[in-house]
Amino acid sequence: DAGVIQSPRHEVTEMGQEVTLRCKPISGHDYLFWYRQTMMRGLELLIYFNNNVPIDDSGMPEDRFSAKMPNASFSTLKIQPSEPRDSAVYFCASSLGAGANVLTFGAGSRLTVL
């Protein structure tokens, strides 16, 4: 398996633009997590899915953020409109089950909003 695949790896955009980050989890994994990492706040859990269904989105900072998982092999995180404070590295991770199971992370998408 190629692991968790995220795209794009780097995104530079201007304030107000729409940003879409993509994630392909490991085949067979039933949990998918979106995290945001910044120097100030560390790793923050934004939302997670189980069997394509959003379970907890309480970490999503604002209505400008939305996430979908239309099928077991694809998820998106969308920011509309983007703001400079959204600049961060966004990670997608998947696992088979939760709790005692291991998270496999993607390489991350580094977002810079000017």
Add this chain to the structure above:
Amino acid sequence: SQQGEEDPQALSIQEGENATMNCSYKTSINNLQWYRQNSGRGLVHLILIRSNEREKHSGRLRVTLDTSKKSSSLLITASRAADTASYFCATDAGNQFYFGTGTSLTVIP
């Protein structure tokens, strides 16, 4: 927040020395995991310790868990330059994983 905190925030040692980093968390847990992050990369799982375990080993890694103190430690023995990375503890609350703030380890050749 159930987020853990690692201590120290940064650690610099000579190659061959041992590195110890600590993690404290706030609520009861089922399991605690340690992850490593190399610069510009995603996190990689290192080791998992269950709440009913007190110590676990994996190669040069030794993890301890004290649930009464809500703390864990990660020991890396005989460190190598390739161990230079950030290390995070992660606690699970049901189906969610909460990460600490990380310890940045630099191993000087």
